[in-house]
Amino acid sequence: MTCSSLESAMLRWVHAPNKGTRRIALLMFNDCSLQGAGVVAEVFQAANELASSDTGGWFYDVAFLSADGGMVRSSSGLRVWTEQLDARHDAGFDALYVAGGKGAGVAAGDTRLIAWLRRIRHAAGVIRPIAEGQALLDAAYPGDGNTSVDPRPQEPGVEAAGRLESMRSALAMIKRDLGAATARSVAERLLADSCSNLAPLLGEDGGLSPGDKVRAAARWLQENCQQAISIADAAQVAAMSERNFLRRFKMEMGITPSNFLLHERLAVTCSLLTESELPVDKIARRTGMGNGDRLAKVFRKRMRISPTEFRIQSRRMAGE
Structure with a gap:
């Protein structure tokens, strides 16, 4: 993501007064990663642009927040302008994303952030960590089974996986509010070079049979065999669990995926x-x-x- 695209994603867009508004927050801190947060912001920006002519749709109002407000230094050295946490934000959000990055461990010890997360949890529709951002939620809600916190685990140790999980969450909200066609258009705009992997991102299988899914995953393996990919990645393309994918692949192709x-x-x-x-x-x-x-x-x-x-x-x- 370029600096200019991130800056444009952070703008507060002008919207029609007769549209409903979804409030989206991104919680930032020093040495956070802009990757996942930037993806989330761009997803909602793209949805606003695509839905701009639809007076019956929703508008996504995205806010970047931090404990002190002002400029927050990211792990890449770029600085991001944020709003300071105060009573205005206690009213809640439709979705709250907690940034990841190497600064998450230190941020998890910031009592102001933890106190705010505890106040906000019942006023937020979804609270989702981006990769290492899970550390802040672990600190705020130790052993908590609150359903407002998305329980799905992050895929192991890969920042890119955290970004995809955040993108899936944002696209799911857009799909619910604006329809599957708009969600797909947003995904296509942001992943123009990876359209073969849109179905898992959008949480849809297009009515494909297990055999069709396996063959689509086989084509993906063939097309990406020179990249650092894994069988778990192929199972995700097929929208199957890894265990089920291994069994189905051998059944359909007569050979293991490996x-x-x-x-x-x-x-x-x-x-x-x-x-x-x-x-x-x-x-x-x-x-x-x-x-x-x-x-x-x-x-x-x-x-x-x-x-x-x-x-x-x-x-x-x-x-x-």
């Missing part, structure tokens, strides 16, 4: 060995195979030959 992914990576590797002059180690990194040593082990196990020997033989055969 072996399918390895097969696709080897196919790309063989093509690069034949058609390029790239060193084996670089090819391994480029095709998701780790490094040259791991690639050599896989090649010898699967093809009974080393990558270098394969390169020589394939070029000799091509020249005959």
Whole structure:
């Protein structure tokens, strides 16, 4: 996200007086991450822009808040203007997002933030942490089973996963307020290069059968095999639990997802060995195979030959 897009996302938009208003808050602190917070702000900004001509829709009023107000320094060094927490904000919000980032641990010890989170919990429709922001909620609500706090766990240890979870939550509200078509348009605008993964983000399966979902995930694995992806990612694309995905994939494709992914990576590797002059180690990194040593082990196990020997033989055969 560029500085200009984040700045525009933070503006308070002018809206038609006959629209209903949803109040959205983003709780910030020093050394917070702008990534997740910026995604949430841009989702609601895009919804406002797309729904601007619909006088019967909703408007999303987004506020950036902090304990002291004014400029908050993010972990990237950028500064964000925030409103100071005071009695005005105790009336509540339709959704409250708690920023993540390396400063979350220190922020979890700020008694002002914790006291405010405790006051606000019954006046907020949804309270969602963004990645490390969970630390503040753990401090505010130790052992609390309050249903206003979204109970779904963050995907393990990945900041990008926290951003996607926040985006899903925001899109779910937009889908409820403005309809599935608007939610999909917002997702397409923000994820123009990743449209194959929109269904899980939007919480929809389009009426697809389990077989259709598996085949769509197989295509996704094929198209992204050179990236640092996992079987858990593919299960998410199929909108299935990982266990169910493993079972269904083997049933539909006759091969495990891991072996399918390895097969696709080897196919790309063989093509690069034949058609390029790239060193084996670089090819391994480029095709998701780790490094040259791991690639050599896989090649010898699967093809009974080393990558270098394969390169020589394939070029000799091509020249005959």
